[in-house]
Amino acid sequence: MTDDSPASGAPIGRAARHAVRPGHLLDVSTGETLTDVALVVEGERIAGVVSASDLPSDLPVRDLPGHTVLPGLVDCHSHQIGEEDSGHGYTELLTRTGAQEAMSGVRNARATLEAGFTSVRDVGTYRAFVDVALRDAIDAGWTPGPRMMVAGAYVSCYGGGGDIAGLAPDAEHLVPAELRVGVVSTVDDVRRVVRRILYGGADLVKLIATGSVMSDNGDPGVPELTEEQIRAAVEEAALHGAHVAAHAHGAEGIKRAVRAGVHSIEHGSLMDDEGVAMMAESGTWLVADIYGGDYIAEIGRRDGWRADVLRKNDDTTQTQRAAFEKCLAAGVRIAYGTDSGIYPHEFAARQLAYHVRHGQSPLDAIRSATTRAAELMGWQERIGRLEPGWYADLVAVAGDPLADVRLLEDVRFVMKGGQVVRPLR
Known part of the structure; x- marks a missing residue:
């Protein structure tokens, strides 16, 4: 059920430090849709939200081109x-x-x-x-x-x-x-x-x-x-x-x-x-x-x-x-x-x-x-956002869910606690 083969080719386990690089990231707190951004994941949690261009070259990366990522x-x-x-x-x-x-x-x-x-x-x-x-x-x-x-x-x-x-x-x-x-x-x-x-x-x-x-x-x-x-x-x-x-x-x-x-x-x-x-x-x-x-x-x-x-x-x-x-x-x-x-x-x-x-x-x-x-x-400090310290729970859709919320009826990728449970399709 999991996919541990990122774009870089290096295996990614749940405990490993790795990154998810989407086409866009929806910040549900501000309502902004961000580009050139990546999520750094360590174990079950988000370790950082950084510029995609600043990712270390040796960090395994899972790419989600053309997709918008938002919280699970x-x-x-x-x-x-x-x-x-x-x-x-x-x-x-x-x-x-x-x-x-x-x-x-x-x-x-x-x-x-x-x-x-x-x-x-x-x-x-x-x-x-x-x-x-x-x-x-x-x-x-x-x-x-x-x-x-x-x-x-x-x-x-x-x-x-x-x-x-x-x-x-x-x-x-x-x-x-x-x-x-x-x-x-x-x-x-x-x-x-x-x-x-x-x-x-x-x-x-x-x-x-x-x-x-x-x-x-x-x-x-x-x-x-x-x-x-x-x-x-x-x-x-x-x-x-x-x-x-x-x-x-x-x-x-x-x-x-x-x-x-x-x-x-x-x-x-x-x-x-x-x-x-x-x-x-x-x-x-x-x-x-x-x-x-x-x-x-x-x-x-x-x-x-x-x-x-x-x-x-x-x-x-x-x-x-x-x-x-x-x-x-x-x-x-x-x-x-x-x-x-x-x-x-x-x-x-x-x-x-x-x-x-x-x-x-x-x-x-x-x-x-x-x-x-x-x-x-009462879980507002663990789920519902893509921020450092929160669980690495996220979904990806092919397009902009703010333009068409029904895209979420067909999620293309799911991660829970840093582990892929539905690979990109």
């Missing part, structure tokens, strides 16, 4: 574990083992990385802690994949969007315990479950604050956790230095989550003007999957997805995009997140064009998936 992309709302959604609810999880879920994660992580996403915030899996295992396997070098920040399991009410619902009452006992680690009823349950998830190795907490589009039952507009429960999760997570992401479609659920102090609202599909103003004032992040509705409508109707899923998708797609535009106008902090897993992970860059279509400049869309995403994750 970041998806703040990814689901690396599991099969692509079938549109028939989540009782299908009972037909797969934990081992099968883990192996699907291996496949998805590879596809995500090769699509140019070198880091992800994975916001939950029904089968608890499989994402933790995948993160650790990637970090150990056992399997290729992006850097992962993981949620471990969903925190959800009984029968809610993070529970396995839709079974006959006399079949409830068949649901394995690992599929219900995060199911809660009381405030005390929330505190216990948050501790369980973080002690199990998760990096953040993911709440299902309202109903879901894709679940077996429930209404996206209906709150599923109380404000007291959400606040308990935020307080408990803070004790462990972790943030809370709230899946919230409905207006009331969004406002409960913002008042309770969550770090980010995921989806935000039915947000009202009051919710927009609250998010802008509080600094709460929005992570909105504004491409996914088109995919669900097209593929779901083609493949016969459940009628209630298609209806809920139709009810939330355009309202979500309107909310995105209002949040943008109000100065709400926006980070890139796709809900990949609903659709194939190799499509994760398709949403960038939707950010532009709904009000962002190409540069701001790219920043939402680089500097802004890194800031949301």
Whole structure:
């Protein structure tokens, strides 16, 4: 999967000092596109950004002529574990083992990385802690994949969007315990479950604050956790230095989550003007999957997805995009997140064009998936920029992504931590 044969012909290993010399380099901080520049890489990190004409003659160089290099992309709302959604609810999880879920994660992580996403915030899996295992396997070098920040399991009410619902009452006992680690009823349950998830190795907490589009039952507009429960999760997570992401479609659920102090609202599909103003004032992040509705409508109707899923998708797609535009106008902090897993992970860059279509400049869309995403994750001093000390995570495209952001749907080269994971093609 790696290519250690640079233009100079000398082999390049991960620990070696070498250089990458592109045709252009997009500085996402300033918005400038630079020429005659090279990145000096040492081990996993960028050691310097220098004039290409000043490179030492004995330094191995990997040339990317005619290509623009920019930081590796970041998806703040990814689901690396599991099969692509079938549109028939989540009782299908009972037909797969934990081992099968883990192996699907291996496949998805590879596809995500090769699509140019070198880091992800994975916001939950029904089968608890499989994402933790995948993160650790990637970090150990056992399997290729992006850097992962993981949620471990969903925190959800009984029968809610993070529970396995839709079974006959006399079949409830068949649901394995690992599929219900995060199911809660009381405030005390929330505190216990948050501790369980973080002690199990998760990096953040993911709440299902309202109903879901894709679940077996429930209404996206209906709150599923109380404000007291959400606040308990935020307080408990803070004790462990972790943030809370709230899946919230409905207006009331969004406002409960913002008042309770969550770090980010995921989806935000039915947000009202009051919710927009609250998010802008509080600094709460929005992570909105504004491409996914088109995919669900097209593929779901083609493949016969459940009628209630298609209806809920139709009810939330355009309202979500309107909310995105209002949040943008109000100065709400926006980070890139796709809900990949609903659709194939190799499509994760398709949403960038939707950010532009709904009000962002190409540069701001790219920043939402680089500097802004890194800031949301608290990783702003390690990823999201091409600067000395940051990880040598970068992608290259054939052309100018500021002129056509869709070029990022077809990255031609990917490096993660100084190692080529997708050679120039």
